Amino acid sequence: MLRLDGVDRSFGGRRVLQNVSFDAEAGRMTGFVGGNGAGKTTTMRIILGVLAADAGQVTWRGAPLTRAARRRFGYMPEERGLYPKMAVREQLIYLARLHGVTAPAAVRSTDTLLERVGLADRGHDLLEKLSLGNQQRAQIVAALVSDPEVLVLDEPFSGLDPLAVDTVVDVLKERATQGVPVLFSSHQLDVVERLCDDLVIISAGTIRAAGSRTQLRATYTAPRYELVVDNDAGWLRDHPGVTLVELEGARAVFELSRGADEQPVLHAALARGPVRGFRPVVPSLAEIFREVAL
Numbered sequence: 001m002l003r004l005d006g007v008d009r010s011f012g013g014r015r016v017l018q019n020v021s022f023d024a025e026a027g028r029m030t031g032f033v034g035g036n037g038a039g040k041t042t043t044m045r046i047i048l049g050v051l052a053a054d055a056g057q058v059t060w061r062g063a064p065l066t067r068a069a070r071r072r073f074g075y076m077p078e079e080r081g082l083y084p085k086m087a088v089r090e091q092l093i094y095l096a097r098l099h100g101v102t103a104p105a106a107v108r109s110t111d112t113l114l115e116r117v118g119l120a121d122r123g124h125d126l127l128e129k130l131s132l133g134n135q136q137r138a139q140i141v142a143a144l145v146s147d148p149e150v151l152v153l154d155e156p157f158s159g160l161d162p163l164a165v166d167t168v169v170d171v172l173k174e175r176a177t178q179g180v181p182v183l184f185s186s187h188q189l190d191v192v193e194r195l196c197d198d199l200v201i202i203s204a205g206t207i208r209a210a211g212s213r214t215q216l217r218a219t220y221t222a223p224r225y226e227l228v229v230d231n232d233a234g235w236l237r238d239h240p241g242v243t244l245v246e247l248e249g250a251r252a253v254f255e256l257s258r259g260a261d262e263q264p265v266l267h268a269a270l271a272r273g274p275v276r277g278f279r280p281v282v283p284s285l286a287e288i289f290r291e292v293a294l
């Protein structure tokens, strides 16, 4: 597992990371989310050794990271890394070689990945001739081409159309299935929700929550239910333990205080007339994020 333990970092006396600790586990997709300036890129740069931490450490498989270990990492930096004036396929092969991949394997890996992301026929173009979305696809190939042991990706989905997002999601999930920890940052909470097994939420340089989606839901949001009746459901407002979240006439979404049982609410509804729907509502990641990070 990739582990950050007590990482601090300041710029010019301003602390931007404070005691940052979390794990990205082998074989799991870990979404790293936080608002603008929260500290995601700085954290990823420290993992890759592009920046040094002031305190704390990053370990991989229990050992502090060395330059040799980091060569086996795949990194997609925020500033992206490919050369605009070099042909796409040529530089991807070159990059794989830099990471110690043999020439035939570098060619094979480049061609397979270009095909996967729909760029097989653009390999001979200069990177700058590609549309921004296609450049982004090439950057993703760059992170994957050396068949890395660990993947650290800064906003890998930004600028991709929905079909390209799906393709990249598939490729990343495949890597995770092969045992690679995949740590990626994203502002697209719907994509993170669909994709990640684990979540790390950072705000103002501090980790606010980390764990599996199910754990975070259980920890940070109260149980929620939807009730649909025939008449106005406004009476719920006065029911003990209930907080109304939404009310549209006969349909209501409500939260129950912790430890409260939902059955008395159902009985109360039935006592007033027919109940057309009653079901638990799973809070979205955006709601968890609002609860934890803001």
Ligand SMILES: Nc1ncnc2c1ncn2[C@@H]1O[C@H](COP(=O)(O)OP(=O)(O)OP(=O)(O)O)[C@@H](O)[C@H]1O
Pocket (backbone or CB within 6 Å): 011, 012, 016, 034, 035, 036, 037, 038, 039, 040, 041, 042, 043
């Ligand atoms: N080289 C630097 N010098 C000074 N301040 C920096 C430097 N790099 C980052 N910072 C500051 O550190 C804080 C965290 O920035 P960082 O880029 O890590 O956030 P982020 O979560 O990736 O944000 P975004 O989602 O906007 O990309 C910000 O306040 C930023 O201004």
